Amino acid sequence: MRIGELAKATGTKAETIRYYEREGILPAADRTDSNYRDYADDHLVTLTFVRRARELGFSMAQVRELLALSDHNEKPCQDVDRLVQQQLTEIKRKIVDLTALRDELGQMLRSCQADKIGECHIIGSLGRHAGV
Numbered sequence: 001m002r003i004g005e006l007a008k009a010t011g012t013k014a015e016t017i018r019y020y021e022r023e024g025i026l027p028a029a030d031r032t033d034s035n036y037r038d039y040a041d042d043h044l045v046t047l048t049f050v051r052r053a054r055e056l057g058f059s060m061a062q063v064r065e066l067l068a069l070s071d072h073n074e075k076p077c078q079d080v081d082r083l084v085q086q087q088l089t090e091i092k093r094k095i096v097d098l099t100a101l102r103d104e105l106g107q108m109l110r111s112c113q114a115d116k117i118g119e120c121h122i123i124g125s126l127g128r129h130a131g132v
Helices: 003-010 014-022 041-055 060-070 078-111 121-126
Strands: none
Touching (some): 003 014, 003 041, 041 060, 060 078, 078 121
16 A cells, blocks of 8 residues: 555554554565555554554553564563553652642632733733733
8 A cells, every 4th residue: 555545544644554664663665666655454453553543642661662562572571561661650640740730720720800910810820921
């Protein structure tokens, strides 16, 4: 299949596919006689794997590690489990940070009863009109 077909099948931009090839994340495609990239089903499987891992928030380094681990069917799963646990811990940390951010923004909104920006507590709390 050509790059456009692979892009459509996976919801990935063609430039992203080329980037993954350059970075060695996706094996280089064979070329047709017309010098078009010719992707195989293995490319589709790998790209789907990469996309799903990225959707789950794994870094490119972690994706590389997961790809390498996926090539060893007989190895124990502990290294994969470790990566997933790290990602889960990071997601939990982000949830705590986002919850605090949500609460702070909500408090800012509740505290502002001004009619004019010059009297706005939100602008003041951001430091713009706080006499700085």
